[in-house]
Amino acid sequence: MELTTTFLGFRLPHPLIAGASPLADSLDGVRRLEDAGAAAIVLRSLFEEQINAEGLATFRATQAHAEAHVEARSYLPEPELFVMGPDAYLEHLRRVKEAVDVPVIASLNGASPGGWLEHATWMQSAGADALELNVYHVPTDASTTGEEVERRLIEMVAAVRRAVTIPLAVKLSPFYTSPANVARKLDAAGVDGLVLFNRFFEPDINIEELCVESSLQLSDSSELLLRLRWLAILSGVVRPSLAVTGGVHTAFDAIKAIMCGAHGVQIVSALLKFGPDYLRRIRQDLVDWMLEKEYESLEQMRGSMNRQRCPNPETFERANYMHLLQTWTP
């Protein structure tokens, strides 16, 4: 069965990609993903803000006591190798590149314009085959306009585009007033791929302790629906290749995403739940289904259900909501 696809300029044997997850944190993990047949592997994001915060916290926690008491110069060893900052990530990236043959996509969440650029460059130097910019941030300042948020995003992406030569993907959140317009601007800024959508930590309230708790739950297939809609809307409209992330748990989920226009299908939660080998099963199920339905190739189904080609495009538009309202009974 012809499953090949092109995502971020890479000719991949099939669209199933191991999305950013702890599975790729160890060399053993990435090897297992490759062995399971992952067409590409996305590493977890390097969070510049987190690196800075940890660096500062460590600086404060250790330096405040250094050279402060007569009997001790310090209270922790300071080996040469102990470096706060992106080095550990970059070193891991280097080793992963050495360990596997499939494309390795590094992921970055920057905290400052300079940080985005520097880290992106370092990742390229460390051997990343492509870069996924994880651009989410929470605009808590009420004086920040949506326009500013978008402008900063586009400027940053354009700057990174100029700074690196490897393929560039942007992992979007669904929270833009006009996601399609954002996608078009990113297209104009030169990105090679769009990944729909990021999933976020969602704060919850502990009503006993009166505090806010944050956790990231694994996805399920229901989350796919939002992504299908926007894949369908963007498919055929923008140049960058499209990938889905969030909610792909079965071959059927993958088929739906591809039909809506996805070139790449990132899988995370299902692999965390069932292990890397589950990817092999999804692939087999995909092939079996295509054989059963007598598809010749993946290309045949890609975008078949996008907004331009599906028989009932209005379902992707407001009608979907209105229809549900009309049929809903208490």
Next chain:
Amino acid sequence: MPAKYMITVDGNEAAAMVAHRLNEVIAIYPITPSSPMGEFCDEWSAQGRTNLWGQVPSVTEMQSEGGAAGAVHGALQAGSLATTFTASQGLLLMIPNMYKIAGELTPFTMHVTARTLATHALAIFGDHSDVMACRQIGFALLAAGSVQEAHDMACIAQAASLESRVPFLHFFDGFRTSHEVSKITPLSDDDLRFMISEDAVAAHRQRALTPDRPVLRGSAQNPDAFFQAREACNGFYAKCSGVVQKAMERFAQRTGRAYRLFDYFGDPAAERVIVLMGSGAETARETIEYLTRRGENVGAVVVRLYRPFAAEAFLAALPRSVRSIAVLDRTKEPGAIGEPLFLDVVASLAEARQLRTSPLAGEPRIVGGRYGLASKEFTPAMVKAVFDELARPNPKPRFTVGIVDDVTHLSLDVDDEFDIEADDVFRGVFFGLGADGTVGANKNSIKIIGEETDNFAQGYFVYDSKKSGAITISHLRFGPRPIRSTYLIRRANFVACHLYEFLDRYDVLECAAPGAVFLLNAPYGPEAVWDRLSREAQQQIIEKKLKFHVIDATAVARAAGMGGRINTIMQACFFGISGVLPREQAIEKIKSSIAKTYGKKGEEVVRRNCAAVDAALAQLHEVKVPQRVTAGRSKPPIVSEEAPDFVKRVLAVMLAGKGDLLPVSAFPVDGTWPTGTSKWEKRNIALEIPIWDPKICIQCNKCAMVCPHASIRAKVYEPAGLSGAPATFLSQDYKAKEYAGMKYTIQVAPEDCTGCKLCVNVCPAKDKANPRHKAINMTPQEPLRERERINYDFFLGLPEADRTALARLDVKGSQLLLPLFEYSGACAGCGETPYLKLLTQLFGDRLLMANATGCSSIYGGNLPTTPYTTDAAGRGPAWSNSLFEDTAEFGFGFRLAVDALALQARELLKRVAPRIGDTLVRELMESKQADESAIAAQRQRVGALLLKLRDLDSPEALKLAALAPYLVRKSVWIIGGDGWAYDIGYGGLDHVLSMEHDVNVLVLDTEVYSNTGGQMSKATPLGAAAKFAAMGKGVGKKDLGLMAMAYGHVYVASVAFGADDNHTVKALREAESYGGPSLIIAYSHCIAHGYDLQYGVDQQKRAADSGIWPLYRYDPRRVTRGEPPLSLDSRGGKIPVKDYMSNETRFRMVELMDPERFRRLAVEAQQHATRRIAVYEHMAQLRVPGGNGDGKEPAAQGAKAE
């Protein structure tokens, strides 16, 4: 740039640089001030630095110095080149092996930072007491007096040892040399190769024990053989000094630095000569150069090789003209005719005279003096005082110099005005706060100046003994000639005060020379600052015509996101004003060193530091100094007027930093010290303090429980107590039954709080409408200081709760009891002290404490003030620190004594019973004293007994009156850290636990040697980085509790107050009530774990929830009730161990360095925890018939036998 390649290092690094390159095996044990040598070697080996033969030396931390010596002995015998580093008691522990090493004529060089020995008190500072205790062993003793010499002599010693086969103890003065930073010329590998004889190395290898050429060593010999065999080594000793002299000559030929066995400095025709060794010789030499330029005929013989003592070379070194000699010993031998160097000199001269071989013109008079004990200053004025004494017709035959001895009048008068420092030497004194990084920045400045200019540089750093809010005083000299001033700066031309408050606490400007620059960090601008100064400070500034500059460095630091870290800002100001380097060059250098020093902490840390430096000079202002004093206030008194006489007369002087001025008579003769003194030291180090909101409070007392400094307290009292309360004093109705109708208050001690925030973080009570607001909230201290001080005084005056009325002695109840451990100098947020405070609340009025050396002995017993105190009846903990390794045995001795005295009292009571009355005697004898009421009742009975005894006129009655207090049960506690319990003291601990006696052991387990800087112990958990385990410890924590449980008769508990505070209280009470030995292992979060300790409680909870720190109580008494002795109270499993580990730098650094290794270690740590819990779960199901043989509680001892 300087022409010659030079480096700036301290003495420890200088010696270690040689030792690491000349050895294959390094076995050490941390002890101040030698620890850095081992740490340097460990770091270098971790980096893959090789020795002269291309091999990375192995560096191994042992369980004690005794262990290190044994390992080194073995390594030498098996043919390797081995070394060790140590000091003080550590050196004493090595002595047995040193005898063996010497007896076997083994080439070996050890490096010792000479430190005083604990006698009436422990002191970590430098003198020759330890080294002199080794003079009889058969080791060669080679002294270095400076950082350069510590480097050079390390090489000469090893070269000579290999050649001579005599083992060498190379020593330099602890702190004065070991911690002095100086610019030196380093020895290259080729220099070392030139010095070390490969033939001698090969010969050493040839003598190795190997089955390929088997021999036997370490035989036992009988009277027929031993003596002769012992004399067989004589030839080697006879040749040794010659070998050393030759090595010195080779060294001079190679490096140009010439040393002799005895170096003479001064007038070739000197009549007055002093003899000394170590760093004092540098000051002597500098002073003699000054005096001889002024025509004085003085000189000094500096001893390099003290053993073997080459008398002939010594006599040859003396000027022929000498008429009087003062021999200065940096040690004390009470009861001896004189100190050892003095006796050697006397013997050398006497014998030469007897044999008519003396090269001297006459027969000089020889006197002996002691100086510099425990790093007491030794200044040019003191050197001059010795020469002045020698010039007198009848100099004191024995004297001391550097103190005022108003008791035995041995001390010499010293002219404090005598000053010889040259004008072209820059002298800067910097008063910094421990946490503000001043010392680090100054070390960096020395490096910059050392490397960027031809100047020689010297830095020496003085610290107080507090671990929070400590003051550091940096003494920096730069000058065109090598700096030999091994004493503190007394006339500085630059004085910086990095904390405004210090001006009121210390005489900061006393050391300012006329016309000096004064730089002050103050929260006031150049116009306002003058009016904020005290009268005394203004007067000094005007009289000395100081050039006064001010900067609000704290504001600059805050603006740059640096918190209170002002060091680089003040460093920029120093360079900006001093002109030591051109400003731009200096700023550039500071920034590049910031990048180098902090680069590893991340870009943001570097960026913020550099931003702070950029902002510094713009905020630096010169202050226009008025013509006259305008201040309306004087410096506040050091201690309150209400303080006891001893506190005002002695402690206040020490607190002011002027303890050197106290005469001998000010001190107790045997080291005995009053308790209850920390309360007089008001440190005001918290920027914010917790303030109580009664509306929210649920009266749980958790805040008081976790407070490491007993500076937030709870009290219940009668409503009438509120009469006369300050208007702002808060109270509310007490909510529980046992004190119904009474009032309740939570009150902060504003001047004693360290601002650690543990209390606020543990507070569970939140405002429902605004949960950010709790029942206690951190609030700026300064505006509330006076108000809360008055409130706290009122609070202290309220009567204490009746201990016997407490319904439950849980967390809440225990915190209504008066803590008898308060305001210690422990770190803000310390994880150890809450346990000690709780201990004193529960049993403090009948508590004897044997405390192992470590953090707890420093914050517990380091002068000037100590935290143990008394209740209104004058009762409180009696505390002592013996040594590090012997604490279990020491405390065990307490128990034996207390039991013996109680037994005597009971015997006497029986004898006087007919005259006392049967009922009272029976009750006294039979009382179980199981709870507070019963103990109070027993105390009343003892009171009644004493009254009756007063009427009895018999020797027995008199004796019993003295011993009667022993009829009240005493609680003996043995306290120490994990370094003691798991490592150095384990043998003794194990033995004491194996006995039946009623001792209680509390292990404050920080999982590293905290006090000496975080070295690995056997308590260090798997995966944690510690010194000597930088890549993360690869094996699991020793299960001390399980080992103790194996005995069956030991009460064992594992507690963590942050995970379950009630469990902690319960375990302490059960341990104390158990009549046999008890062991409590207490999780103690620590700065060595690498996170902000305000989260210590959260982290303790994670430790328990993850299972890495299970909570349990093993009570042998349960066996008799047919229950499993082990109660597993928290079995973890709620979160993965990795979640616990990811919050602490000690684990995170391993993850960042080697993620794969960390992942493996984290998995192993999880398995380790799971396995351990599984074992405990199994044990917790076991019903043990008989337990310890018969299942009975061990026969209780002494008073508890009732």
